[in-house]
Amino acid sequence: METTKTPSALSVIMKILFTLLLAATVFFIFYQSSRIGEVSSGLSLRVTEKLNAWLYNAGLGVQLSHNTVRKLGHLGEYILLGFWTMLTLRVYTGRVIAFIAWPLLFGLGLAVADEFLQQYIPGRTSSVTDVVIDFCGVILGLSIALAILLLVTGIARLFTRR
Numbered sequence: 001m002e003t004t005k006t007p008s009a010l011s012v013i014m015k016i017l018f019t020l021l022l023a024a025t026v027f028f029i030f031y032q033s034s035r036i037g038e039v040s041s042g043l044s045l046r047v048t049e050k051l052n053a054w055l056y057n058a059g060l061g062v063q064l065s066h067n068t069v070r071k072l073g074h075l076g077e078y079i080l081l082g083f084w085t086m087l088t089l090r091v092y093t094g095r096v097i098a099f100i101a102w103p104l105l106f107g108l109g110l111a112v113a114d115e116f117l118q119q120y121i122p123g124r125t126s127s128v129t130d131v132v133i134d135f136c137g138v139i140l141g142l143s144i145a146l147a148i149l150l151l152v153t154g155i156a157r158l159f160t161r162r
Contacts, residue, residue: 014091022084026110029077033114037123044070071133078134082107082141090149100142107138 007015032040048069055062064072085103090096111134115126 011091015088018084018088018091022081022088025077025080025084029081029110029114030117032073032077033118033124034121036121040124041066044073047073071130074130074133075137075140078107078111078137079141079144081110082138082143083145084141085138086142086145086149090145096146096149103142104138107142108135111135111138 035043045066048064048066051069052063055064082103085106086096089099089103093099108131111131114134115128115131118124119126
């Protein structure tokens with residue numbers, strides 16, 4: 001007779017939380033992509049102004065172009081996507097490395113779908129460069145989450161061996 005292990009309340013909560021955070025990130029990415037060009041550009045111009053003001057006040061002597069801030073926005077969204085994808089994968093399976101191709105394919109597929117959608121939004125264009133930036137963000141986010149998971153696992157093992 002085979003016994004099944006009942007998931008703990010914490011495990012269920014983590015699955016729900018990480019799945020919702022991943023879904024919210026996907027929603028945010030597509031919401032931003034669905035904005036018409038004029039609205040999207042206006043928002044990124046305001047972010048550029050605030051970021052440059054902060055850099056000036058911090059005495060860093062660096063000013064970022066509007067295009068650089070837009071590309072950093074792409075990167076940031078997809079870093080979050082990669083991060084939440086890895087943590088969501090981890091709460092569903094302990095074999096993260098064995099299944100690493102799935103979050104990579106998910107991230108790449110989402111980046112391609114995102115850029116495909118943008119070509120149908122007034123004032124927006126799609127770009128292979130943006131897909132590459134997005135996918136680099138996914139890889140970076142996955143790597144950050146994986147490093148955190150390895151660190152937490154190492155610390156937990158250190159304390160359980162005492």
